[in-house]
Each structure stands twice: as structure tokens, then as C-alpha cells.
Amino acid sequence: MVEVHLWSGLRSLTGGRQVVEVEAKTTGELLRELVRAHPQLQAPIDAGVSIAIDGRVIASGLTEPIPPGAEIYLMQRLRGG
Amino acid sequence: MSKLHVSTTVNGDAVEYLCDPRETLLDCLRDKLNLTGAKEGCGTGDCGACSVTVDGRLVCSCLMLGVEAEGKQIETVEGIADGDILHPLQKKMIEYAALQCGICTPGILVAAKSLLENNPNPSEEETRYWLAGNLCRCTGYDKIIRAVMDTAAEMREAS
């Protein structure tokens, strides 16, 4: 199981939980499993999210491997100028 | 509206064109003579990207009408190099990385050349004030000012 830390604004979509546990080996699986566990997370994921794996920000990739025990944070999708 | 015939000299070449009385010298250089080195950044004389000299005087070509060029001597960025030999200012602009996007560079070169012809030994303050009519959004001017002042020093030494 991977512990996924959400940003606090998402608590209203997960019944107040800011940490969600899912089974996932890649970033894509992780997003899919998040929605399976909490269907209301579909909206923020569709709006664009990035995933930080042990502090490394994966902007959009769905195939990045998630090592066991990694620190995982969901972040709003980054934009640049 | 009928067009007017203009005969003038650009970078030493005799040229002629037909223009609408409302068209600027910049329009005529770019659209009729295909000299697209001078740029239109504002059309109101604020940015200096269209700088040229007319009978030796530095002007914004967007503020002068094409018909006013009749009988004048116009110099543009295309005339700064001597054939394949770059002017020292051109060399220094490259050497100092004094351009990023390069859109203001033609105007800066025309204005800086005019500065050095008027004042071969400008102070930093004089250089900054002379170029105050040439906007650059990329560089913060630092490397431009250094390139111009170093060119001035080198040209003084050479002469």
C-alpha cells in the first residue's frame, strides 16, 4: 500500500481524509486507484495534478514507478511562463 | 487615395517607391524596400526599435512619413556592416551577449552608432541617457551598456 498525501483543499472530497492509502506501482495506477477509492477525486485529477515522489515532482507522467515506501504527495498541476 | 512617388537614398543606394501619404518611413522601408531590419515595436516613437538616421540624425522611422524621405540620406541597420566586415559595435554586441531575443538590437545598434559618432568617449550615464529611447525587455541593459562602452574604448584606441 502507498500512502498518498492530498492537499488540504481536497479533504471535502474524501470525507475529511488528507492521507489516502491505495495499491499502486505507477503514477497512472495511483490516480486510477485514488478515484476508485474516492470517486469525487476525479474532478481535481481531470483539472490537472502532479505527483511528487520522494520530493521529485512528476508534472504529468503516468508511467513513473512508485518505489515501496515512497513519500507521495498529490499537487495541483504546475504551469509555467 | 492616390500614391506619391518618392526618390531617396538608403544605405548609399538610390531607391524609389510609391506610397500612400499616410504610410510611415518605417512602413516604406519594410514593405516597399524589403528592409525589414528596422522593427515596429510601438508605432508611437516610444521603443526605438525602428531607429534609423536621416541625413545623419537619429529618428524613429515610425514617426516620419514615407514621403518625407524625398531626397534624404537614410541609414538603417542593414548598412552598418561594411560588406562582410561587421562594425565594432556589432561584434561587441555578440561578444558581450548583449542581446537575448534580438528584436531591439537593430535599433540599439543604429542609436549606439549615432552616439559614438557624436561622442566617442561617453560616460556610462551619457550612454544610458542616449539609449533611453531604445527599449529592451530581455537584458536589463547591463550587457548592452558594457558592449557600447567597450566598443567606444576600442575605437578610441584604434583611431
Place this chain on the structure above:
Amino acid sequence: MALDDRKSDFNFVGTRPDRPDGLDKVTGRAKFGADVSAPGMLHGAILRSPHAHARIVRINTAKAEAHQDVKAVITRADFSDKPEFRPGLEGEFWNVLENVMAGEKALYDGHAVAAVAATSALAARDALKLIEVEYEVLPHVTDVDKAMAPDAPVIREGAADYSVPEGMHPNVVRYHESGHGDVEAGFAEADLIVEDSFVTEATHQGYIEPHACMGSLGADGRGELWCTTQGHWYAQKYCAALVGIETAQLRVTASEIGGGFGGKTTVFIEPVALALSRKANRPVKVVMSRSEVFRATGPTASASMDIKIGMKKDGTITAAEGIFRLQGGAFPGAPGDMTAMCAFAPYNLTNVRQVGYDVMANRPKQAAYRAPGAPMGAFAVESVLDELCNQLGLDPVEVRLKNAAYEGTKANYGPTYPRIGLVETLEAAKAHPHYAAPLKPGQGRGISCGFWFNHGGETSVSLALSEDGSAQVMVGTPDIGGSRASMALMAAEVLGIPYENIRVTIADTATLGYNDVSHGSRVTYASGLATIKAARHAIERLCERAAAKWGIPVDAVKWENGCAVPSGPNAGDFDPMPLADITADMGATGGPISGHFEATPEGAGVSFGTHIVDAEVDPETGKTSIIRYTVIQDAGKAIHPDYVEGQYQGGAVQGIGWALNEEYIYGEDGRLQNSIFLDYRIPVASDLPMIDTVIVEVPNPGHPFGVRGVGETGIVPPLAAIANAVSNAAGVRMRQLPMTPPRILAALKDNG
């Protein structure tokens, strides 16, 4: 890539050769957006709304169409809301279309409502006067706080996304909240709490080259587009969708680009030129005037912000809270979330909470501007930190060092930081002679830190070798600040051939795979990484050919200093085989040799900077002079240090403009009051001192040479650093940007 795999000794990287496009740019030869023409070309012009908010009742184009010089007139009806290959434009595609050409309503002063193509630029301009538009003027709002108020006019119902809490005004379209710890408990531990509010106005990217393009589109659905853009694949995708053709049938070529800074990451006139061209069946060129650039293209967001920070007497921050309200024009997209995530990012905080709002108002659709959202947040937060330092009598650099984030710190936006370089920039600031230099009466010093995420993005690079041993590199990221030089340096480093033997070209959309826009400080990072990997790919091929010639296994060949060499004494005794010896007969030894790389690199690496600035305020006139300025920033690894310095200097000076002069000024009528450079005053040479730079290099583990993007971070600290310097010089806290002379005089007067 592990840290110890990374290359650290370089032959080419870190040197300062002349840029490859230098000659073209000093002779006037370089072709920018407006510098092309084509046989039979028409000129387009766009009619724009004079109203901030109005229903478009009727558009009568008959008189314009009847004019002999006019070859086409278009309105929204000529664009595709439902293109065949992308059914139903929605989301950002719909927003961009709505911005490119108004639908039912004009949403801001300058919003496009119709366009013409005529035989000359003058004729096109004249023909606009023949188009009759009947408007029903609606109430408007341009201020962010007023746009959130219960009685504010609604820009568009239903634009809010999932995130907006119930009960908010429909103009609030996104809400972000994040942080960790318990801020109330943290404030209870503080010896001093400072709580204050700040306002910044919208500024424009201010690139000197107005938007310009030439489009050609036939009835067969095939088109060509030449335009000045930060991303021609983006232009291809959006233009194709908006005019309803297949993406691959539109070939887009990027011109030389005369500045972008985020403002050329979208399309405005390009779909208009294509739609006009399709109707007139001739190429159409459209060039914006400066006034059109100001009225209708991407300013940054304006902001209203509340900050509360608690500190112990020793300088330890106990809690920090920020509320950031950003106004981004009549469309969703103001980066309130980015502002919130970046504002506290330099600090190691136990208790932090940040809230961001994206708010719509009757202004042009905001576009990205250099670290979008970050500078205004830094202004508010770093001003409060400065005030805390002043009131507690603490040194501002020491306090920042005491609270600085480092490897292992839990970032305010969640994750744990990997190796970062903030502390190194602060140590460099502390040690810099500028920080110890004496100040004269009337002068003040300000410092600020700044943070930006940086970006990777989709990237494709191809590298082809020639028989004579030279190399051509095709990249897809428009060169906005000398990146071709950096690419050539990185290719030279890997291939081991001279910098001068490499030509880097910005490929068009038909000759290379997809590339994300030149934004997010990604070019030297992502296209650089792809160039390195494409070169390594070509080297694999070169080693294969050498192995075949020597009759040894390919794994017994390695590449050193531009030559194939046996990998060890057991591999055989052969003289090094130079690249040019392998390419000379490559056609007969297996065919042309190229290298490719396509990926979305995901290791951009965040970046920090610290700025020091001295300002002098004239108490009689309120005028501020910048006396001395030093930029210190982590570049990871500077590939071409001249252009890294250039990014630092340019970012600082744009920040000086934002802090002191630049602002969008709207009248009561909702019309922009200052749409020319005379009234919207960007810094000129005589306003400024030299801008000193210090390049700190804390290598990014996500890049083979350690590169971090450098383009954006440099504009994050200046607003705050200058505001702190001005506040310290004037003896009064400045809470609103720009700090124009009237605002400074008013603040001095209020202060008695």
C-alpha cells in the same frame, strides 16, 4: 539518474562562445514574426470591443464586404465550435476560441469581435470602420476584490470548477487550500505576529515584438502558419481545433521570437489569419499594434493578499498563513494556486496554511508571465518577514537563513525537498560585498528570497550527422534567449566535436515530433537533456560502425574526445577513430547516422534565488532610484554563463518595472487608460544601475549535466526586495505595487 553518474568536468559547457544566430541578429537579417510576405498576400485587421462588458446584439458586415479592397470579413460564426476531428470544443479550447473571437458577449475592452482581410494594411484598417456592431452595454467589474463581492456583475455562470466552496460568487472559479501543522497553535507560540494586506496591479510581459503571423489555409483543409510564438506545436493544436481541421494538416513554422516571457504561449491572431485566409483563398498576414497587445493579450494577474506570520524573538517562524486572491481576466486561469504554493516555499515551516483564489473580471485573459503567480506572493510574504525583522531588530539574511528550507525540509506545498540551493544563495548574499556596503541617508536596503518550480514537458530532438563530421540538431523549443548556443554546447560536449561544427535549428511542426512550449524555464533543462540523449544515441551508432570496421564487439568500443576508441587493452590495439572518419563513408557502412530522443523529462528541479537591492527615495517628489542591485540564484549548472547572467539581469529589471512603474490602469468605464509604452512605462537604460550577478551551482540530480531552469526564478524576489528597500528608505511600509511617486508621497503623508 544518480548524483555520481553526473558529469562534472566539462570541455565546452560553461564556456561563453558567440551565439550562432548572432550575425543574423546584428545585421537585421533575422526574420521575426512581421518580417515575411507571400505572393498574393492580404493584410488582416481586427475590430475590437470598446466596452468592458457588453452583449453583442448584431454585427452588420455588409458594407465592409462590399468594399473593393476587402476580400474577407469574419466573425465568430467562421470558427468551429464543433470541429469534425475534435467534436465539441470544451475546456481550454473553448476558452481560447472565446478569447480569439467574442461569441455572445464582449468580455473586456479590446475583445475581438470581427476581422477583415484587405489588399493593404491601410485598407484593412479603414474597412474596420465599415463594420457596424450593436452592443447592449452591461455592468462591468475590473477589480479583484470587487469581482468577489456579492453584488458584482457575473462574467459567466458555471465557470467555477469542483474546488470552489458553496456560497462564493460565480466569478470565483477555482479555490486552492494547502499547508500543514496547526497555524493557530503556531501563532500562540509567537513573540510577535505581523498581519498585513498587500495589492499588486496587473503588468504586461512587455515583449518588444507585437504578435504577428501569416496564415494560409485552403478549402482542402491544409494550411501553413508562420508566427512568433513560444510554442508552435501548441499553436498547431489550437489553431487546427479552432478552424476545424486535422492537426497534422497544419504546418506551423516559428519565426525568430522578439520576446515572450509567457505571453506568447497561446494564440490570439493566428486562428484569425487562418480563418480569413480560408475565406479569401489567399495568404493573410496579421500584425498587432502595440495598443492591441496591451488591450487584448496576456497581462499577468492582479492580486490582493492577506499575510499573517508569527515569529519568536530569536527569528524562528512559528506559523505562517496567506490568502491570495488573483484576478485573471474574463476567463479561468489566474494562478492563485501557484501563488499560494510558491509564496512560503523558501522556508522550513512547522505550521503553514495557504489559500488561493482564481477570480474572473472584465479584463483580458491573463497569460503566463515569468514564474506566473510567484512574484506577487513573494512580495506579500517577504514584506511581512522584513517587518518582523525590523520590529524584532534582527538581520534579514540571518532570519532567512535560520528558517531556510534545505534537503529534507517538508515543503509548504507538501513533499520533502530533495537537494536544493536556497541556503547557498543566502550564504552568498551574506558574504557579498554589497550586503556590507554602507548606505547613505535616504537610502534603504532590501532583500528577498524567491522560489519557482520549473518544468519539464514533452520534448523531441533529432540530431543528424553529415559526411564531413558536422552535426545538425533539430529542436522544437523556440529560442527566446540564446538557447541555440546552449544546445550546441551540450551537443559538442557529448559528441566531442567543436561548438562551431554544430548547427542548431528550431524545426517546424512537420519535421519533428511534438514539443511543449518554451515555458516553465524548461528549454535548457528539457531540450538540453534531449539533445544530450540524442547525441548519445548517435554515438551508439558511431561506436557500432567503428566496431564493425575493427572487427570487434560493439561493447569493446567507447567514445572519448570525439573519437571511437577501444574500451580497454583487451579490446585490441587500434588508433582512435575520429567522428568524421566514421561519417565519411557512413552511406556505405549502414546508412545515415542520426540520434533521436523523445520523452517528457520529469526531473526539472526547483530553483531558488536571493536578491539584494539598495534604493533611494526622494521625499520631495516620491521618486525612487535603484542604486545597486545584486542577483544571486542557483542555476544547477550554467551551460552558457553569459545567457544565465542575462536571464538574471532581465528578470530583475522586469521586477523593477513591476515594483516601481508598471500597471494596468482602468477607468471607471472599464477601458484601459494606458495602452502605449509612453503611459505604460517599462524600465529604460537611464533608470538603472548595472545588475550584478552571482551564479550558484547546486547540480540538479534530474539532468545529466545538473541544469536547473533559470528563466523565471529571477523575477520572483525583486518586487519584495525593492519594496523592502523602499520601505526602509522611506520609513514607511509600502503595501501596494507599483510604488509610483504619488503612492510614495501619499504613504509618507499618512505616516506624518
